[in-house]
Amino acid sequence: MFNEHEKAHLIVQLRAALQEAVVKCSERCLYQSAKWAAELLTSIPTPDEPSEPEDSQMTEVTTEGLPPIVVTGNLDPEESALEAKEINQYLLAKSFFDCREFDRCAAVFLPDTVLAGILSSTSSNTAQNIASPKGKGKAKATLGRNNSSLAADIPRMSQKSMFLALYAKYMSGEKRKDEDSEMVMGPHDGGSAVNKQLVAIRQFLEKWFHERSNEAGEVIGSQGWLEYLYGMVLSKDKSEEEAMRWLLRSVHLYPMNWGCWLEMTSLIGRVEDLNRISQHLPQNIVSFIFHLHTSLELYQSTPTLSSELEQLLSIFPTSPFLLTCLALLAYHTKDFVAADSHFSNLLALHPHRLDSLDHYSNILYVMNLRPKLSFLAHLCSSIDKFRPESCVVIGNYYSLLSSHEKAVQYFRRALTLDRSCLSAWTLMGHEYVELKNTHAAIESYRRAVDVNRRDYRAWYGLGQTYEVLEMHAYALWYYKRAAGLRPWDGKMWMAVGSCLQKMSRDLEGIKALKRALLADSYYDAGVGSSFGSGGGRERGGAMDPEILLQIAGMYERLDDEQEARAYMEMCVAQEEGAAESLDTSVINIHTDATSSDDESRPAFGGGENTGPATGTGVTAATSKARMWLAKFAMRSGDYPRAMQLATELCQDGVEVEEAKALVRDVRVRLEVGNS
Incomplete structure (x- = not known):
């Protein structure tokens, strides 16, 4: 993929881009994306001799007598001026978000009264446009005349602050959805709770994009973050094709937001879909990593994929994300010994990292390695017993001990912590099959498929249960x-x-x-x-x-x-x-x-x-086949062959009595034939 000179140049650019990505994602409270970028950044080998610091668009916002605050700069002068003006409000809002006070965070920039006014005006304009039987040209002209009045409704703020406020609204809805949900697999748990903030966020963003779009449909001056949020909202509303279009726009504008790539992965159900989408992706190393990750999510295990992974590991040799991909590649090809070795190496390099250890526990369970699984369960419990991955690992350990009720208890605990934990839904279905509770097993598998349509284990489990x-x-x-x-x-x-x-x-x-x-x-x-x-x-x-x-x-x-x-x-x-x-x-x-x-x-x-x-x-199947062949030889008059097969059956120890009767029958036939 790269020669040595290109690789060195790429690494210099990567360091600067990843440093910027960590700060940009952290500023917008996208902590998982920031963690992913930081892990990649620190996995790049550092040169022996100190080098000049790379250019990264970091600026210092200072106030007289106070230490500087490091934030990312903005090349758009208008956005940069707005960010500098609202820095104090932004810091207040971010502190609220960090304390999980999502409604207070959103209210800093979008108080409920302001938001309600914007949404009511949007609804009335939409209803008016639908009710009036105008032609396309007149309708377009009317929308153009309304632009000035619409623009006055939305408060003037930077895109960074707007994203933070709307994302806080989204997280507030997710939090309330979890609070409104019934007990996992309880009598009233239908999985029907929804995020009630999605409609408001969607209407607000539609209005903002409408105001900023030119004749070609491009959003002027957008940085990609609001497109990501809009795509995520559309995905939750099951508008998957539209969501993919907006997510593609987002990665073209800012490709270092890993959360956007993950959202795209969740919308891809087949390899054909991935190949079709790949033609529209920006050509950079993050899209290369995305293609690898999505292929593994689709259970691919081609030599090309292995070669791509090796090339990436030559750049990021200690990346926990890529080492996990290496282990999963071996897992998908059913090379469990290699997968175990890769996960052991990953655990040695990053002993406090719990991500993807639920997959490792599946491998240890299948290999029946109880001591290793016991060690892993104790390790996860000591690091954080209230992480979904820890609960899944402990549940697998109890399942290996045939304590199926205990296993179900831990899988339910994992789902209480995170309803979208795919492993827990699928594995809980397996436990209910063991407990002969077919109704609960079917419900668990169905919920797993709702979370991820690509989970072949859940589809297979449904087939087993109905069989x-x-x-x-x-x-x-x-x-x-x-x-x-x-x-x-x-x-x-x-x-x-x-x-x-x-x-x-x-x-x-x-x-x-x-x-x-x-x-x-x-x-x-x-x-x-x-x-x-x-x-x-x-x-x-x-x-x-x-x-x-x-x-x-x-x-x-x-x-x-x-x-x-x-x-x-x-x-x-x-x-x-x-x-x-x-x-x-x-x-x-x-x-x-x-x-x-x-x-x-x-x-x-x-x-x-x-x-x-x-x-x-010798197996039961081969013995049955040998018996069939012996009887076939008898029917065909091939008595020597029948005698040979029947004699072999007598030595198998599987069909001995029937084989002895067959030998006697063959002898009688042979004697009659000779006489």
């Missing part, structure tokens, strides 16, 4: 959603195929199970995903005998004995792990085998296990 209730049509729909999000995860397609089999749709079921075989050839299906109790056996390249047996059984029901026999033979061959049994021409499923998204498909054989295939050994 337990024998509602196979519903289960199939949810399984297909999960498989669409993870098209190269054999577990998803196996669930789809098994469900179709139960619905007697054998042809479609065969296609889905063949796709599961192809998916397993791309991923090392070692430990499995984060369902179940963890553990598992590494198959190292052999195909799953259970899937082969199911395919053979469906071919038998379709009266296609030759195909059934071929898959039974392949099933038995997995005991030795015959590499040649993985014949993609045999499991060809035509156009259905290729994903609609080529970038989601990892390189063939890209897993860790590159050595010879290690067989599964």
